[in-house]
Amino acid sequence: MSRKRSQHHPQKKTKKQQNQTMYLVITAIVIIGAIAALVLFQDPGEKTNPDDNNDSTQNTVNDGRWLFAMDTPAEYVGGYEAYSTGFIPTLVIIDVDGNIVHKSAGVHTKEELINYFEEAEQSGSGREQAPDFTLDTLYGNQFTLSSYKGTPVILDLMAVRCPPCEDQMPELQKVKKELGNDVVILSINVDGAAGSESAQDVQNAFGQYIKEE
16 A cells, blocks of 8 residues: 655745845845945045055144254344243244244143134234244254245244243144144254253153154
8 A cells, every 4th residue: 555645835925925036135235336336436546545544654734743942042043022021931923924923932722723723824914024034943954934934824932941841832732733844843942052951951841742753
């Protein structure tokens, strides 16, 4: 007596199941299409560079550092009447035409300096011409004031053994971080002219602010 084999007929999908399957397929197509569009139309400048986190590739424009120099008897900046107030720190703001917009002693806040900077961006805003000078920066390059015409300049006449000068440094750093290359900042150690402070003294006191250029 032979057994009858049982026959298994696959169950047909209900209309609801078919609709769910179609919905999943359409959703997958939409997601894939969206991803493809993002890749296709991404701005090349926005693509991630694997080296972006490497210290050697970081943007140094807004790193909050600026130029430092030692005043010398040959180019005694503090001796120019146009720059000197008799006290330190003295900040001198020079406009795009090379004329002095502001000069005063004491600690200046970031907000005050930004206001003076905005004034210095305007041609004809200065009151007297800033005497030209050339100094060697702490890293051996030359700074000639007249070569920066067209860009506002902040001169910071300072010294190491001067607590208010130390208080001024973080405010200058805030300005440099915000404005980057739109402003030129030069801190000048006026006690360098008298020989009472050395470049190493400045490095030891303010090394975190000094641009290595």
